[in-house]
Amino acid sequence: MLQVPVILNVNENPYPPAPEVIASIRDAVTEAAGTLNRYPDRDFGALRKDLADYLAIESGVRIPVDEVWAANGSNEVMLHLLQAFGGPQRTVLSFLPTYSMYPEYARDTLTAWVTAPRRPDFTLDPDDAARQVRKVRPAVVLLASPNNPTGTALPAEDLVTILEAARGGGPDGTDAIVVVDEAYGEFRREGTPSALERREEHPHLV
Known part of the structure; x- marks a missing residue:
């Protein structure tokens, strides 16, 4: 300890x-x-x-x-999500650097782990992220907001860009599940909304 x-x-x-x-x-x-x-x-x-x-x-x-x-903490919730939507012949996409346990969940569920880079300031380029979704066709997209370890939050408009790319952007034309991990949500800067605000119009958002 x-x-x-x-x-x-x-x-x-x-x-x-x-x-x-x-x-x-x-x-x-x-x-x-x-x-x-x-x-x-x-x-x-x-x-x-x-x-x-x-x-x-x-x-x-x-x-x-x-x-x-x-569940027993967000780690178990994340594992449940990949057990439900990942697995063999499926892919999870995320953007580095990000939470170090994500590749472990992928390994534990036999889900292929694919990453793309963030900008030098650790923010996401939403258009590039959308291109990656269309290219990889992942079953699951993992986004931490605020990101761990960088602390950068995902702006609402950038999330919408990724959600739209994920609509029909999963395997075999299904919607990719977009998981916004807000484990550190209480540390969002004032005025940064929760991803929950986008839930109703995007049923593939978790």
């Missing part, structure tokens, strides 16, 4: 929970302990509702609970 006050490469709070939060957690665990003889809700209904409520506050977009998925 790295003994430093702030670890910048993980999504952590450098400050410990307040005593009131610790007490609340302790009370909740005590209450839940009486039900440990039963399996929990396998659909995570209460948790997904709480996550939908949080997203509505954080992003300004209300997502139906049945469109929210819960």
Whole structure:
């Protein structure tokens, strides 16, 4: 374990929970302990509702609970997505530099990993990104926003360009699934919208 006050490469709070939060957690665990003889809700209904409520506050977009998925962190969610949409004879496209775990998810699911470069300032050239989508015809496009490790967010208009290229741009003329990884979404600069705002008109956006 790295003994430093702030670890910048993980999504952590450098400050410990307040005593009131610790007490609340302790009370909740005590209450839940009486039900440990039963399996929990396998659909995570209460948790997904709480996550939908949080997203509505954080992003300004209300997502139906049945469109929210819960797992053991975003790493597991990403793996689930490639298990569902990737696999042998399929390709995932991303743009370097980006999150170092993406190629690991591709390897674990036998999905071909293809990358294209970013600009020198680490932003995406949306027209080049669209060309790459049309050239590669990926099953999945992975975009981190803000990007990890560069911190650059994806402007809404650039996302739309990529989403339009992905429409019919996947294997065999299907829509490529465009995953916008907002694990660090709370660090967006003020005025940068969440990709959730584009969800309704682009059903292939995750």
